[in-house]
Amino acid sequence: MVYKNIHRHLKGLPHQDQNGVVNRILVSSYNDLPYPLKPCLLYLVHYPKDWEISKNELIRLWIAEGFISPSLESKEISMEDVGEHFLEELIDRSLVQVSRQGYTGTNVKTCRVHDLLRDL
Structure with a gap:
């Protein structure tokens, strides 16, 4: 939906409205x-601005939380693999x-969170 409508939303708007x-x-x-x-996305707000988040640490914290x-994993897929899939x-x-x-x-x-998403 975003992909189909993004140009219509951004075209011709003043800069202040684009935000x-x-x-x-x-x-x-x-x-x-x-x-x-x-x-998982909301958890990233715990990290300071511009902080580089270790993938392995983040996935372990997601599991711990x-x-x-x-229950999300099958016999062939570990929780770490599910966490990596979530991050991807x-x-x-x-x-x-x-x-x-x-x-x-x-x-x-x-990885890190973009400032615009953090502000949101």
Whole structure:
């Protein structure tokens, strides 16, 4: 829905109104999240502004907080893999930014939350 309507919302708006539109788009993106991802995203607000968040630490904290439970996993998938999938989903939706990647450029090492999302 956001992808289909973004140009219509942003086209021809004064700069001051564009901030309101961006906030509405972020709210729409949050509302579109599957329920299990919402507390994972909200948990990121605990970190200070511009803080690089370790992927491994974050996933362990999500598990400890109960955001990822054993009932979400199958026999082949560990809770850590589910947490990594959750983080990748948030990154794919541009709600979380990748800060550092592994040497191959595919493995996320650290991430951060964009200031606009933090303000929201």
